Structure formats: C-alpha cells, structure tokens
Amino acid sequence: MNRQIVQLFAFVVVLFAVLVGFTSYWSVFDAKALREENANKRPLLEQQQIERGRILAADGTVIAKSVPKGHGSSLRYVRRYPEGVLYGHPIGYSYVEEGDSEFEQFHNDELVGNESEFSSILDELRGHQQEGNDVVTNLDPTAQAVALADLEAVGFGAVVAIEPKSGRVEVMASNKPYDPNRVPHELTRLNNSTVETPLLDRATQGLYPPGSTFKVVTAAAGLESGEITPETALAAPSPLEVEGTPLQNDFNESFPPITLDTALTNSVNTWFGQLGQQVGQERLFETMEKFGFNSTPPIDLPGDQVYASGVYSEEHLLHRDDPVDVARVAIGQERLLATPLQMTMVAAAIANGGKLMKPQLWSRVVDPDGRTIERLDPSEYSQPVSERTAADLNAAMQGVVSEGTGTNAAIEGVSVAGKTGTAETPYNESCGGGSEENQAWFMGFAPAEEPRIAIAATVECTTQFGNDVAAPIFRDVAETILAGE
C-alpha cells in the first residue's frame, strides 16, 4: 500500500499547487482587472476613507467638500455640495453606492491624491497618509447663477461660456438641474425622469439641431476654401429647389445678389444653402471637424458623458463620403445635431482669431498644504480658420446684433458679435408633441474687438425665436462676466 500512499500524497501536493495557482491569479495576475470590475466597490470604499479634496469655483466658493462620519475603523467621508443645484452640472457627484460622474469622475485621481505607483510606495514606507488635493475650477459663481436662473425662467436648455484666448470654461449650466446632495436618496427617481432628465447635462450631452447658428461654420468653410470673399455677391431666390424639395427664406423673401454681411445679418437660408453646395460636403466637413465636430470635445469631463456633434444617422455619425443633403446641413438642418458646448467652441474659435483652445473646467490643483502643484496650461486644439477669415466672420456677426436678427443680445457700450438660430422641432416627443416648437439658439462673443467671453445659449421646446429667448440669456451672462472684470 505504501506506493499508493505516496501517490496519494503527490496528488494532494498537486491539489494544493492548484490552490496556490488560483490564489496567485486572483491576487496578483488578474488583480488589476478585478479592481476595475463594476461590481467591485472596494476601490471606491477605500477612497471613501481618504479625505477627498474640495472642488472650488474660480473665486474660492466651495462647490464640493468631504465631511467625516463615524470614528476609528468606521471613519469615512461623505460628499457634500453646499451650493446644491447650481453646480449639479458640470461637477457631477461622487458616492460609494451610486458611483461618480462628470467633473468628480474625471478629476478623481487629483481629488483622492493618487500618485504614481512608485511614489505611493515611498509614501507608505514613510507612513504618509494619502490625502486628496483641492481642484480649483474656472467657474464664475455669479455668472453660473445668472445663467441657471435665466434658463429656469424660460425652459429646458443650456448655457456655456468660454474665455476664447484660454479655453477656460466659466459657465456651464443645464436646466433641468438636480441637487447632487439628493443623489443617494433619489437616484432612481432622477434616472427615471424621462421628460425633465435632470441627470442629463444638456450642455455636453444635449444634441440639438443648431439651425442658423451653423451658418457661421458654412461661411467659415466658404471663406477658407476661397469659394467666396466678403465681397462676393450671390443671388438668393426663394423658394430654391434643393434635392427635390423647395428651400425657403423667412417670409419667402427673395434677395438680389448680396454679400456675406447682408446674408448673415438677415440669416438668408437659400444664400447659405447655395454656398454649402458650392463648398461641397468634403470641404464643409473638413471645416466642421476642425471646429470639433465629429469627435468628442477635448474638455476635462469623462468621454462617455460628452457627446460629439455632427450629422447623425440613428446613433451613428456620418462622414465626408456618406450621402447627406449638404445645402440643408449648411443651414443647420438635415440630421445635423450639435451640443451647446460645441457651438460655444465655434464662437470661441472665431473670437480668438481662428484658434480654438481646448475648453477646460479646471484651473489648478492645490495640495493639502496649500501649494499649487499643477496649473492649467492653455493649449490649442486646432486652427479652424485663418486670422483673416476670423476677422471677416467677426465683422459679419457684429452686423447680426447691431441691425439683424439678434438685436436682443446687444449690450450698452459694448460691441457684440453673434448669431441667432431657430430650428423648428415640431411634433417632438420630448417637447410634448406640439406643432409650434422650436429649438432657440444664440451664440456669440463680446466685446467684439477684444473678445473676453464666448457664449452659446439654447432653449428647447419653445414657441419663440432665438432672438426672443436665447439672446437675452447671452446678454445677461455676458454682462455679468464683463462687469466682474
């Protein structure tokens, strides 16, 4: 029997070796993947035991902070948002059970003080407790409050304000807002709200037909491609047969040959429709893409929570060689959809002499001892148009506010450049199916000569026009920011 006993022992050795093998697999080889599993709350729970850093507005107002709960081994920190609904978007929330979103999610590493593997091992050896850093944003509390209050007065929508020369995002407001403090109590209710959709950040995830605001992009493509100059005059009859369907101007008005200034001031559909056809889909899409369309905007928010703008077919973005009605794309119709953030980027690029800066919410990271350890270094995303083209567009957009369709955006003593948009969205289910519903827009910048701020404002499901509901929001927010200088 001895031989069998030895064999049995060998078998037991094999069994135990299998145990060591599996233990090694879970604890070492597969550990990283396991930590990233959704069902694994351990990493979040660990972070909860670290005092997460604060999130501050540009003026030092506390937007998010952590408060301790419990003692000893049950000590943990819970997130509080003193300003309530005001910064629900774009700051988001961070909780163990409910997870995290938006700015809180994107800047998680800085907020919990995660460092490289090596330095964290060193810290551990020296007995340092991991501490979170504060992150200061560029958000302007007064302007943010004005933007949200204005939106709440007129309807669902969003406002984004960016400093053109740096890309600093100073306002990002979305109505319907939500209070991040309430998330642990009513996440399900918030998620199930299909009409108000308070968790949807309309500034970055609201995909709306941009309507006439998009004519600025078409004009940019025309000027850049050399198809037109500011002096080129085109006739704009109405109606104009395009792709088998007549395209009309407002009041079905026909225009004799007119230049860009006049066409933009009066938002002449058939003028821009023809220009779009002249420029062609290839070059129009090229310009669009330089402005940021067709890709996720380079902002410091999680990629899955910022939507790309462009021509959509179902859920997919169409590209240069897909069949589209280019004349209608040129006037912001067809299946073209854009986020308020994207349209602000268009305004900001023109305001900044043709250079598009990466939009960024964060400004600097401050460690627990109060030292600034990282500072935003503004960087260029692209140059969609030349300085010359930007100047021409700037001039044309000033005409819109001074004598055209966007007069309600005018600010006393300050020159304003901008463009209105009113996309008809009749029978839209999310608007309750009314036949008179519009998507109202205004995008622009001020002061026109030396732009300080670029803003896009949009309101969904309104029976009014861009100049009636969106332009006043632009004006209020711009005034607030200019007054704060």
Add this chain to the structure above:
Amino acid sequence: MALVPVALLLTAGFTAVFAQESTRIDNASLVYGAYFLAVCVATHLYLRIRLPNADPYLFPLVALLTAFGLVMIYRIDPTLARDQANWFVLGLVLFALTIQFLRDYEVLERYRYTIAAVGLLLLLAPRLPGIGQQVNGAYLGVKLGPLAFQPAEFSKICLVVFLASYLREHREVLIVGARRVLGVTLPPLKHFGPMLVVWGASMFMLVFIRDLGSSLMFFAAFLALLYVATGRFSFVVIGMAMFLLGAWFFAATVPHVHDRVEIWLDPYAHPHKSGYQILQSIFAQADGGLFGKGFAQGMITVPGTHSALLPAAQTDTIYSLIVNELGLFGACAVILIYLLISARGFKIALLADDGFSKLLATGLTAVFAIQAFVIIGGVTRVIPLTGVTLPFISYGGSSIVANFVLLALLLLVSDRARREVTP
C-alpha cells in the same frame, strides 16, 4: 530532542502573532496569548509523556494553525474569538480523552458497523424535525437545546474509521476477485455493495442535506482510501464517473445544488445577489496582492454600516481575508502548513505496520487535506463554493473539536507505528 526546535517554533509563532495583535488592541491580548501558550505547552507535555513516540511535529503545526485562526477571528470579532477559545479548550479536552482511553484503537474495528450507523445518523440529523437547521439552503446544523453543532464534521471521522476497517478486511477479495470486462477492471459484485452504499450516502447528502462540499469531501476521501487499499486505479475512475454522473443529475434537479454550480460558472450573472459572496471573495483577494494590506487593515463590512463586504468572513471566506490582509505570501504559508500536516499524516501511514492503522492514518489525513482543498478551492473559484470550514482556522466549535479528535487518532496511530520502528 526534536521537541526543542518545535517548542521554539511554537513559542516564536505565538509571540509573533500575539505581539502584532497587542500593538493594536490592549494588554488583554497578551494575557490571552500567555493562556494559549500555557494550554498548548501543557497539552504538548501530556502528549510527550503519554505518547512518547508520536510524531512530534503534528501538534505544534496544528497549534500554529489554531493560534493563527484565533487571531484572525479575534480581528474579525473579539466575542467570536472568546467562543472559539472555549471550543479550542473543549477540543483539547476531547483530544486528551481520546488519547487517554483509546490507546488500543483497534477496538474501533469491532464496532465498525455501529460507528458507520452513528456516522449516517449524524448525517441524517440535520433533516430530523425539531433539531435540524437550515443554513444558506443547506442542511448542515443540528440544534439540541443550547448546543448547536454541525454533525458532518464528526461523521467524516466515523466514515473514515468504518472504511479503513472494512477495506482492511476486504481489500484482498476486492483485488483478487476483480475481473476485467471490456478492458476495464471491475471489482467483484459481492463486495461492491459497500461501495454503492458510500456512493449512495454521498448522493444522499447532495439531495437531502444539499451540501455539495461535504459530499465531495466524503466521496473523495472514500476514493482515496479505496485506491490505497486496492491499488486499482480503475476503481477510482469508476467511482469518479459515478459521482460525476450523480452530481450532474442532481445538479440539474436539486435547485440548491444547481444554483451553486451556476454561480460558480458565472458569478457575474447576479453580482449583488447569488454571486455576491464568491465575487467579494475574489475582489478581497485582488486587493491583497503579494504582501497583503496588512493585518487588520482589510475591509470586512462596508465602513460605517453592518452590511457585509466579505460575507461569512469568519467561516467560509476566512481564506480570502487572509489573502486580503497577508497577501499571496501569507496564504502560501497557510497552504504550506496544511501541506506539512498532510505530509506528516501520510508519513504515519507509511510507517504503520498493520493494514487498519495504515488505512486509518491515510483516511484521516486525506479527509483533512481534502476539506482544506474544498473550502480554499471554493473561495478561489476552483470548484463551487460550499460551506465547509477551513480546518483549525475557521470559526466553528464542531469543526475544531472534531478535528482535534481526528488529530488524536492520527497521533495514536503514529505512536504505535514509531514504537515498532524504533524499539
């Protein structure tokens, strides 16, 4: 003389473990440590006097595991540790009593059918109305007044004793009477009966007690013994095929067994419900890495609440907690101790002179090693997770007491075997 290094190892082990503990809690743990050491040394001395030839390493190794288990349980819940310490003392008493009164352990052979009957009765007990208890869908517990215990822990010893005795007597016929049918060696039908009985008992456990873990443990021990007794690998193959067939059939028909298998195959299907325990067990291990998070640094409950992050940390998933806090290295050390105990156990079987002693030592060692495999394999997803205890480490009175009786029997065999080897 082998005692000296062992005693040193033992003392060093305890002091290390308890010193680490005392820095965290208070002086009381030092007192506990002293008690523990005193009790162990006393038992050890008793053992050396009573069974001077018994294997000198086994008890210290087991004491090391127990000390380790006590500290882990203390770290989870001091109240549980006090209970466990009481059970430990009771275990030692039974250990000493077994050694005192069962020196001529051959008497067990005379009562083998009685013992088998007691074993089966114990298995049956959890389903008896009035005293049976259901835990997590399995019928494992018995409650007699204030005393609750898990009879499967004791019945495994009964089964091993019976099988050792039965196989000692019938192994010749099983070997000689075997016939080759279609190239497969089959045992003689007449003596095949008991094999069917044991198989039946395992299946019975699957169906009525619904415990895949114990069933696996019993049957594996049986096959191990059968193989050692007969040297016929084909018997093992046939037995395994029968078990798998039965397990497959019942996995498909008995919901509880079916669920356990489903969870094992795809724990992510219901990560917050049925798959929670095994997933959390694995997540806890993932956090351990090579060296672990440090003793008492792991999370067992969601901080600030009582909801379990590592369910059944003091019993089923204690191994995961060890990986979590002491890392892969700590876990390997634990597995190594189990391996050393197994090695000593099989060594005893090798040295033993008569068939019964050999088979008894083999069986006891095998059932011990397989039990460790079943639970560690369960929490590391090698096999479906079942509610078997980790011997000498997990919280549980029945487990620790039964395993000390098992150890006593092993040492009794050892004492005689070595006495014969070294006159």
